[in-house]
Amino acid sequence: MDQRISLVTLGVADLDRSIAFYRAIGWEPHPRSVAGEIAFYQAGGLVFALWSRVSLAEDSGVADGGGWGGITLAHNVLSPDDVDAILAAAGAAGARIARTGAPTEWGGYSGVFIDLDGHPWEVAINPGWPIADDGSILLP
Structure with a gap:
């Protein structure tokens, strides 16, 4: 495995609310985002994404206990x-x-x-x- 990170995805409770927050601090979703499902942002040499916290936990195979994830x-x-x-x-x-x-x-x-x-x-x-x-x- 190459020593690099390609994508960072944050699990969020309300995608539209989170998009509005990141827009308020100057970030614009990439056109390849899927309205109502996932927001992608080009962030230098990597991609940053916002996705449902429930969907992200399920996709990642983890139990979401809430709280800080150690990152x-x-x-x-x-x-x-x-x-x-x-x-x-x-x-x-x-x-x-x-x-x-x-x-x-x-x-x-x-x-x-x-x-x-x-x-x-x-x-x-x-x-x-x-x-x-x-x-x-x-x-x-």
Whole structure:
């Protein structure tokens, strides 16, 4: 198996509500999305998707006990102002801000929002991980 991730799918309670939330923070579904069933987003070199939490659990062969699934997603940006702006947009769209933007012990700046279905997103600037023009990050 190649060392890469092709697709990240989040299980959501209400697809339309989740699409509206992600639209409010600047994400637009890809035209190949299936209305009322699944939303796809081109996210750099991978695909991000929103799908029914029940359907995702069934398809993945797991029992969904609810709660946090042990995964935090991250979105790296170029400046602390970008971190704060994204956190503000997420909060205005209904997200819970778990950690406001602040300097980190590793020399960056980050904050965390929790989306409408309980998925945590860290928004960060990491001076040790430069962002290429296409938005990708390669570990130095």
